[in-house]
Amino acid sequence: MFNEIVSYSENYKVQGFVVLDEDKSSALLSYFDLESETAVQTVSEEEYRGIIKSFNIDTLDLDIEGKTKSRAELGFLRKALFGNKTIGKCGICGKEYPISFLIAAHIKKRSFSSNEEKLDYRNIVMPMCKFGCDDLFEKGYITVSEGIISVNDKTTTKPLKRYLGHIEGKRCGYWNVNTIKYFDWHRNHHSLSKVR
Numbered sequence: 182m183f184n185e186i187v188s189y190s191e192n193y194k195v196q197g198f199v200v201l202d203e204d205k206s207s208a209l210l211s212y213f214d215l216e217s218e219t220a221v222q223t224v225s226e227e228e229y230r231g232i233i234k235s236f237n238i239d240t241l242d243l244d245i246e247g248k249t250k251s252r253a254e255l256g257f258l259r260k261a262l263f264g265n266k267t268i269g270k271c272g273i274c275g276k277e278y279p280i281s282f283l284i285a286a287h288i289k290k291r292s293f294s295s296n297e298e299k300l301d302y303r304n305i306v307m308p309m310c311k312f313g314c315d316d317l318f319e320k321g322y323i324t325v326s327e328g329i330i331s332v333n334d335k336t337t338t339k340p341l342k343r344y345l346g347h348i349e350g351k352r353c354g355y356w357n358v359n360t361i362k363y364f365d366w367h368r369n370h371h372s373l374s375k376v377r
């Protein structure tokens with residue numbers, strides 16, 4: 182299986198310690214889902230800039246090079262948000278979790294963001310938990326208006342209503358003069374898609 186994944190010949194025998202090149206490592210990491218969310222690679226701000234500018238929209242995330250870049254981008258964003266912390270706070274519900282349960286979430290959808298906006302990583306990204314907040318924000322069930330979390334009028338169920346009830350009206354600590362434009366984009370984006 183190893184030979185197949187790293188595209189060695191079928192009969193190749195691993196006989197000692199070998200360092201795989203980047204492509205082979207990438208193939209192996211993604212096949213076995215070995216990407217760690219806590220032990221992220223160290224990426225400098227300069228490298229991050231290079232990555233953002235070099236993304237090719239047409240092949241984005243599909244090839245190994247794209248995956249390597251995505252991993253580096255994510256690594257950088259997580260490092261910027263969490264540093265060396267192992268515990269962090271969700272920016273929506275305010276609860277503390279091990280950072281493997283927190284996402285470096287784009288307030289303005291990443292796919293809609295310009296390079297300039299992506300480079301504004303101190304403001305466009307915030308931590309959201311995997312226990313619901315990230316998905317609810319991503320899908321537009323919640324938005325942030327004047328710094329307060331508000332609930333959108335969408336199809337819901339009792340358990341979901343209960344969850345939304347816990348976060349509705351909370352103050353979002355990430356809403357400020359630098360992030361307001363991203364929150365406003367998010368709110369407008371979802372109020373438009375609701376009408377459509």
Ligand SMILES: [Zn+2]
Pocket residue numbers: 271272273274275276309310311312313314315
């Ligand atoms: Zn949360």
